[in-house]
Structures are given as C-alpha cells and as structure tokens.
Amino acid sequence: MKVFCHFCDIGQVNTYVVTAGERDCRAIVIDPGDLDGGLIDIIESYGLEVAALLVTHDHEQHVAGIGKYMKVYPCPVYAYRSKVMGYGTRVLRETMRLDIEGFQVDVLHVPGHSDDSLVYVIGNAMFTGDTLAAGRVSSTSSMSGKARLIRSINAKIMTYDDNYLVFPGHGCPTKIRIERMLNHDLLESEVSLSEDLFQDPMDTFRHA
Numbered sequence: 475m476k477v478f479c480h481f482c483d484i485g486q487v488n489t490y491v492v493t494a495g496e497r498d499c500r501a502i503v504i505d506p507g508d509l510d511g512g513l514i515d516i517i518e519s520y521g522l523e524v525a526a527l528l529v530t531h532d533h534e535q536h537v538a539g540i541g542k543y544m545k546v547y548p549c550p551v552y553a554y555r556s557k558v559m560g561y562g563t564r565v566l567r568e569t570m571r572l573d574i575e576g577f578q579v580d581v582l583h584v585p586g587h588s589d590d591s592l593v594y595v596i597g598n599a600m601f602t603g604d605t606l607a608a609g610r611v612s613s614t615s616s617m618s619g620k621a622r623l624i625r626s627i628n629a630k631i632m633t634y635d636d637n638y639l640v641f642p643g644h645g646c647p648t649k650i651r652i653e654r655m656l657n658h659d660l661l662e663s664e665v666s667l668s669e670d671l672f673q674d675p676m677d678t679f680r681h682a
Contacts, residue, residue, distance in 0.1 A: 475597045477641065478516050482507040485535025487643050490601055491516055492577070500575045504528045504594060504601045505643055507535055509542035517547070525575035529553035529563070530603025531591045536643060554583065554590035566592060582630045586623025587612035593631060599639045606631060607642035608652070611659040624660060632660070 524547035636651035
C-alpha cells in the first residue's frame with residue numbers, strides 16, 4: 475500500500491490518495507477538499523483509477539472538491555450522511571468493514587468534532603480527519619463534548635498497535651505510539667481522571 479499526502483490550498487486540508495500497490499492502479503481518495511493541479515498530477519502520473527471517495531466528516535473544506543471529482547473521476551462517495559455536497563452517498567455506520575475494489579477498510583464512528591466523524595483504517599494506517607491530529611484532539615462545542623470525544627478516541631483508536639500510522643486532516647502524520655506519549659489532550663485527560671479517583675472527599679470541605 476502507498477499513501478500520497480497532498481495539502482490543498484483551498485481549505486488548507488490534507489487529501490490522501492491511497493493505492494493498493496505498485497502494480498495495482500486502483501486508488502481511493504480520502505477527504506476530497508479540492509481537485510487541484512497537484513492532485514491531478516499524482517493521479518495521472520501514476521496512471522491511477524479513482525475507485526471511491528471517502529469522507530471523514532461533512533465540513534466544507536474536507537468535501538468541497540466532490541463536484542470536480544464527479545466530473546473528472548466519477549466514482550462512489552462513502553460517508554456517514556446520505557448526501558454530501560448534494561451528491562448521494564453509500565452510507566457508513568460503526569463497526570463496518572468495507573471491501574472497496576480490493577481495499578479492506580474498517581470504519582470507526584468517533585463523534586465529537588461533528589456527529590458524523592468517521593475514522594478509516596486501511597492496513598496499518600488510519601485516516602482520522604479532524605478527530606485526532608499530532609499532539610491534540612479536535613475542537614468540540616463544549617467541555618462535555620471534548621470529554622466524550624476523548625473517551626471515544628481512547629476506546630476506539632488508542633487500542634490499536636503502537637506502530638499504526640495516523641494521517642490527520644490537518645498537520646503532519648504521526649503514530650499511535652507518539653500520541654500515547656505526547657498528545658497533550660489525551661495525557662491531560664488521564665491526569666484529570668487520576669486526580670478525581672484519588673482526591674480526598676474532605677478536600678471539598680477544607681477548601682470551601
């Protein structure tokens with residue numbers, strides 16, 4: 475498997491082109507933020523056939539290029555919602571395993587940044603959209619939403635092997651091992667939990 479990472483100037487997001495191997499021209503595109511000259515160069519110079527578009531979540535900067543793909547490389551769109559940018563999709567839900575033109579894709583539903591946020595696991599790589607990035611988790615609308623997101627990340631993403639590669643929607647790639655060691659949001663949540671577990675109940679009264 476080979477992963478091409480392309481930074482889209484419009485929306486400032488990462489779009490990923492994933493190929494099955496050296497002799498296989500099939501490819502899937504994850505987060506079609508735009509279809510610009512750089513992406514066309516990747517697809518055409520390697521003679522790739524776009525088999526599918528995978529959407530991590532329906533925020534405009536991550537999906538704005540779908541219309542262009544439908545004109546140039548028409549293919550199915552996979553997403554949590556039944557329509558994205560006006561185009562019908564193949565609807566995804568939690569704990570699904572897809573076979574897309576020979577690609578084995580595990581789907582994780584990790585709401586928090588948005589209620590439709592999905593993470594895709596292909597081989598030893600996961601594509602996390604805005605859910606998890608290097609050193610941080612995504613933004614949420616409330617503190618309770620962030621707590622829920624972190625619980626979901628710990629339960630659904632951090633259970634994977636340390637050597638899994640993480641390809642986020644923004645920023646540089648990382649690894650599960652690195653996020654265990656250095657992700658400020660995840661480490662902070664562990665400290666908060668530990669403090670809650672070991673706090674002396676009488677502290678409430680002592681500091682009242």
